[in-house]
Amino acid sequence: MSEARIEIERLAVRYGNVMAVNGVSLTIGQGEHVTLLGPSGCGKTTTLRAIAGLEEPSGGTIRIGGTTVYSAHERRNVPAERRGVSMVFQSYAVWPHMTVADNVAYGLRVRKLPREQIAREVARALDLVQMRNFADRSAANLSGGQQQRVALARAVAFSPEVLLFDEPLSNLDAKLRAEMRVELRDLQRRLGVTSVYVTHDQEEALAISDRVVVMNVGGIEQIGTPEDIYNRPKTRFVADFVGSANLIAGQVKPGAAGPGCVAFAAGGLELQASAAHPPRGDEDRVAVRTAYIDIAPADSGTGASNRIGGTIRQRLFHGDFIQYIVDSPIGQLTVRRPPTEMFDEGCAVTLSFAPEHCILLQA
Amino acid sequence: MTDIVRSGATLPEGVRWGRLPSAQTVTSVAVLVFCAGLVGYPLVYLVAESLNVSGEDVFPPAEMGLGNYTDLIDDWHVLANTAFVACLATVMALVIGFLAAWSLTRTRLPGRPQLERLMQLPYYMTPLVGALAWSILAAPRTGFVNQLWHGLGGPGDIVNAYSPFGIAWVMALFEGTVAFVMISAAMKSMDPALEESARVMGAGKWRTMLTVTLPLVMPGVLGAAIFVFAEMLGSFAAAFVLGLPARYVVITTAMWQAVQSFPPDYPRASALGLALFAVMFATLSLYRLVVRRGNFATITGKAFRPRAMAVGRLAWVLFGACLAYVVVAVVLPLGTLLLTSFQHFATVIMSQSEFTLANYRAALGFGAVRAALTNSLILGVGVATVGVVVMALLVWIIYRSRAPGHAAVEYVVMFPQAVPRMVFGLALLWAWINIPIPIYGTLWLLALAYFTVLLPLGVRTLAGVVLQIDKSLEECARVCGASWFYQLRTVTMPLLRPGIVAAWLLVFIASVRELGVSIFLVGPKAKVIAPSIVSAWLSSSSELSAALAMIQTVAIFIAVIVLFRATRRFSGEPA
Secondary structure, rough: OOEEEEEEEEEEEEEOEEEEEEEEEEEEEEOOEEEOEEEOOEEEEEHHHHHHHOOOOOOEEEOOOOOEEEEEEEEEOHHHHHHOOEEEEOOOOOOOOOEEHHHHHHHHHHHOOOOOHHHHHHHHHHHOOHHHOOOOOOOOHHHHHHHHHHHHHHHOOOOEEEEEOOOOOOOOOOHHHHHHHHHHHHHHHHOEEEEEEEEOOOHHHHOOOOOEEEEEEEEEEEEEEEHHHHHHOHHHHHHOOOOOOEEEEEEEEEEEEEEEEEEEEOOOOOEEEEEEEEEEEEEEEEEEEEEHHHEEOOOOOOOOOEEEEEEEEEEOOOOOOEEEEEEEEEEEEEEEEOOOOOOOOOOOOEEEOOOHEEEEEOO | OOOHHEEEOOOOOHHHHHOOOOOHHHHHHHHHHHHHHHHHHHHHHHHHHHHHHOOOOOOOOOOEOHHHHHHHHHHHHHHHHHHHHHHHHHEEEEEEEEHHHHHHHHHHHHHHHHHHHHHOOOHHHHHHHHHHHHHHHHOOOOOOOHHEEEEEEEOOOOOOOOOOOHHHHHHHHHHHHHHHHHHHHHHHHOOHHHHHHHOOOOHHHHHHHHHHHHHHHHHHHHHHHHHHHHHHHHHHOOOOOOOOHHOOOOOOHHHHHHOOOOOOOOHHHHHHHHHHHHHHHHHHHHHHHHHOOOOOOOOOOOOOOOOEOOOOHHHHHHHHHHHHHHHHHHHHHHHHHHHHOEOOOOOOHHOOOOOHHHHHHHHHHOOOHHHHHHHHHHHHHHHHHHHHHEEEEEEEEHHOOOOHHHHHHHHHHHHHOOOOOHHHHHHHHHHOOOOOOOOOOOOHHHHHHHHHHHHHHHHHHHHHHHHHHHHHHHHHHHHOOOOOOHHHHHHHHHHHHHHHHHHHHHHHHHHOOOOHHHHHHHOOOEHHHHHHHHHHHHHHOHHHHHHHHHHHHHHHHHHHHHHHHHHHHHHHHOO
């Protein structure tokens, strides 16, 4: 990984008697795009605001570009305006009493740059978001999507070292959100700016991040690349919150079944599961992604290690995929298959999934 | 250094407290103490005086006892009169308010937006102006209506403003618009889907109205009823102008008589005032309870566009009724005063009328009266200008800072609302007579008094705007690199401007028309307009008081027009 841009150590933020953030440690590399993902109230926005300097933590350390901007020990808390970060707010926070160009120029004017340079940078930023034609419009009469673009242009106009995003797409409709996702990823790559992004939308997090930080009740559950988080969830919370997974109850068998491989007893069957670490012995859940389970007509084929008989209880046609609910000895399983694989309700089938897709979760 | 590290490591609180008290906390505590003193200090004097049974005006009283309160029992008819007039006026104001609110929010009236603006006008009339006008219009024998009736050969009088009904009528015309605003707010904040779902479930128009609409609007109506009732209890002008000629005395006028009698009976006035304050405080506490209780989760702060009912020809009837209200509450009184102010003797029989400019010449030329006008304008501009700056600071402490005690500041600032103006005026009079700082009888005391009693008005107006400004608009400026001061100048102040303009004008208007506090605090060297109108009326010159009232009303209406323009310009921009 490239050199560290943001370092957070044992960050704690207290609201009255509630610890909104409790002991979060995280290092973000130069040019990296990291997403904080979690349900509402998990502390992701508070963490972001603490990085920005909008929330005063009660403990820990934050360093940006090697400079300590917050430290409980040194009693140092650099105000937001001197941290060299920029932020896109959930509500966009586009100032209604200014024009689009005035909004975008704000950070440049604060820095007292020469007039010509301001004009150039504003034009460049507005070009990035394709809002050049709106420069002289009043910001009060823009649509949600346009405000979003203005907020983005304003945030990048003064070339900040760090860009923070607080659920910037959550107020847009689904189609626009999907478009903006592509644009944001593209923009982030082009500018090469270090960015921290907060969202509760797991799809968004997986799609646009270099690394995802899954948070829950004020702490970090798991940090990893999107593929890591999706394929190898560590905890029940991550398996459940990110993507869709079947959580199968049972009991891990002592001793490794192979390298990185364990045996797991569930519903009178023995499953081959993979584990990142040697099991402690009290693990009682494995996770299998709904997309990783194959369905075949009953008693057909052989080979794969995890094979379970079952009956299709319900079929829901979603268009891009078909979701089956299958009754099996290890409980009801949800399976998503491409729309080309059609099975009738009530039909007996065989389910199978590879051991590397059957993940032993931490107890 | 190691000590700091250790305490920081083991006691996270120690770190926080080590940094406190911050400048914010100090400011907030100082403001709290100052406001509490401003509001509380006069009331302490009032309580002490109400317990004074020594018969001498010394402070602290030589002898204390509850004698003044037990004497109130003898004044039972005064209390009964007060309650009767307040109930009567509340019922009338609610009828006006409910009908107008329903017509304007739930039916398809022609010209709704314009009518809604017109409906606000009666609020800018003062009860004093209304009472003067109606005494000229409907006094027995000499009232315009009775003059016309006699002219047509009718026997006796057909109307009599000098009666409890007259008082209630004038107050109801004034308070009707308050009820209208409160009830229509409740009606507007109701999601039409709530009614539509009742219709879809098979309920008819009337059943929906009875089972869904009314229960949801009821808290708003009840809130308006209690609020208006509390205002009526403390009202003075109408009872003064219309009640005294008929020897119909309510608490506020009884207080005035006690202070004006020779020797002044301050203890009795204080006991009356505190009794009134107690009732008003209880009523307003009930109001807060009802408003909070009635805040159903379904009624969100979001403004909906309620589905308007097509009512056919009834629309024109309702339109006429709303217009009639504005005519009766604004046009008719102002017309009467305008006519009277140009006459030697008030009459509506034009053949007997003698027109003259003498009243205006007297009003503007006569030293004392002109001084009162000038003083009122000086006070209005001064209190509004200084007041808005201080109020903005207060609003910021209450709603934006996380400084400890901001809730206490809010409570203290809103407290004057629960004190009847007359009672507060009396308290201030008593407090400043007994203190060696020589501001009694000067404009300074009036300015202080106006600022205190207008705190709730100004703070609420500014808060309305501050709360609408999303906090992230300010935070974003900081993240962009702006210092606190730069942010204040480029983001906060421009966004606050409409609120500041509105608060300034409202405080100015309220100062210029102030009567309740002023009436006890004016002195020979510190006269203001509203009490001068009262004295002109007492020396039985309806014509001069009409001219003065016209001048006051014109000043207020100029401010109102500026206010409407300013707010419309700003509300024209969807923020």
